[in-house]
Amino acid sequence: MLYYLFRFLEQYNIPGSHLWSYISFRALLALIFSLVISAWFGEFFIKWMKRRKIFETERDPSIDPFGVEKKGVPTMGGLIIIVSILVPVLLLGRIRNIYLILMVVTTIWLGFLGFMDDYIKIFRRNKEGLKGKYKIVGQVSIGFIVGIVLYLSPDVVMRENVSVPQQNRTEVVKHESVAHKSLKTTIPFIKHHNLSYSDVMSFVGKHKVAAGWIVFVLMTILVVTAVSNGANLNDGMDGMCAGNSAVIGAVLGILAYISSHIGFASYFDIMYIPHSEELVVFLSAFVGAMVGFLWYNAFPAQIFMGDTGSLTIGGVIGVGAVIIHKELMLPILCGIFFVESLSVIIQTQWFKFMKKKGQRVRVFRATPIHDTFRKLDSQLDSTSRYILKGWPHRPFHESKITIRFWITTIILAALTIITLKIR
Incomplete structure (x- = not known):
């Protein structure tokens, strides 16, 4: 307004x-x-x-x-x-x-x-x-x-961006003169290529x-x-x-x-x-x-x-x-979200698969994955076996886990921007 x-x-x-x-x-x-x-x-x-x-x-x-x-x-x-x-x-x-x-x-x-x-x-x-x-x-x-x-x-x-080769073996990136609808999207790490x-x-x-x-x-x-x-x-x-x-x-x-x-x-x-x-x-x-x-x-x-x-x-x-x-850069930029979702999927599907065989087996100590880092052995389900029971070796305070996840996201964010230059 x-x-x-x-x-x-x-x-x-x-x-x-x-x-x-x-x-x-x-x-x-x-x-x-x-x-x-x-x-x-x-x-x-x-x-x-x-x-x-x-x-x-x-x-x-x-x-x-x-x-x-x-x-x-x-x-x-x-x-x-x-x-x-x-x-x-x-x-x-x-x-x-x-x-x-x-x-x-x-x-x-x-x-x-x-x-x-x-x-x-x-x-x-x-x-x-x-x-x-x-x-x-x-x-x-x-x-x-x-x-x-x-x-x-x-x-x-x-x-769309178009690369124009020059005589001195350099390239100049220009854009099409007319704007139009397009189904192109950016692929990270690949130069001169839009999917x-x-x-x-x-x-x-x-x-x-x-x-x-x-x-x-x-x-x-x-x-x-x-x-x-x-x-x-x-x-x-x-x-x-x-x-x-x-x-x-x-x-x-x-x-x-x-x-x-x-x-x-x-x-x-x-x-x-x-x-x-x-x-x-x-x-x-x-x-x-x-x-x-x-x-x-x-x-x-x-x-x-x-x-x-x-x-x-x-x-x-x-x-x-x-x-x-x-959107194809989100798996990098939102890597933390991706891993959180993946951990839940793995934990749930593996537990269901092993339950059909009459066994109660889990992969992680807890999911989403951030809960794994604060779970004590005494808090685990005694009726289940854990594949990664020994990881991590000790629990961490909530604030430390949070800040370390922030740091990881910052690294992924920097990597996302770097992909533009790598292209």
Whole structure:
């Protein structure tokens, strides 16, 4: 809203109004606003929840070998995150931008889905929350909507990067002169090569473009669902998910800025995506909200984000990556989320497989994988055998595990950016 107001005032030569045309100014302002809002609204929200004694179902204190009990801590802190994102974005963003609209819709959609899960857990006293099939339907639905909109909207176009050889054995990267719809996406580590979903479906002949769009929509659904669930699993320790997501959001913001700047896009040999700079404003607000939330969520947590926050966070990351055609880089950037999900899948499937043979065998001491590092031998199921029972050799404090996971995410984030130069 403020963007359009100051752009209007610029016609009358109002001093300072031209600043609103700079994406860097609006992005940094969004970062500051989201930090301030999360700090102010967070304190108000926590006090309001405590006055009404709205707490999460009591967590098992025995899971922490250091005896830290987490009783009476409010949940649904994801509402703080959502408000801290949406208010700066609506004030500072170009709200008619299709990419910004998709990010806002994703935030509200998955925020509501997570809210319903938390509501059932707290007010209905049902520890299971929203049934898994309904969560999947909600995640698949928003993935489908995003994929279809990106397919149908005339504003969603790109200019592909083309390498032009020079006489002195150097190459200059240029972009096609006309923007058009494309099924190309970036493959990490490979130079001068963008994967086209239509090429993947070339075996269907003349229908390969239509088939390519079907694959693209399916990929969007897969990415949104997988990252959303990965973030949800990662939300198991104070500050864990918020800290990791802040780093991931910062990298996506950098990639969005590079993709929206034709000069930087040429330098890094990636596709130029017109009008995607508004994602930088959104992702700046996202990072600010994550860091601001850590003010209250860092150990020992004064509030938990709940599914209201974790499902929203994962969806935002997934949709943001799809919009800038960087979804294939998420396994690196969101490596922590990927490993968390993989550990649960391995543990569950292996246990089921061995149970059919009459044996109770687990792979890890606990899952998601971060719980493995804080589990005592005395807390293990005595009726089960553990393949990796001796790993790790001793339990760690929750705050140490969280910070080490942050460090790992920072390394993966740096590696993600490095892949642009390796290409």
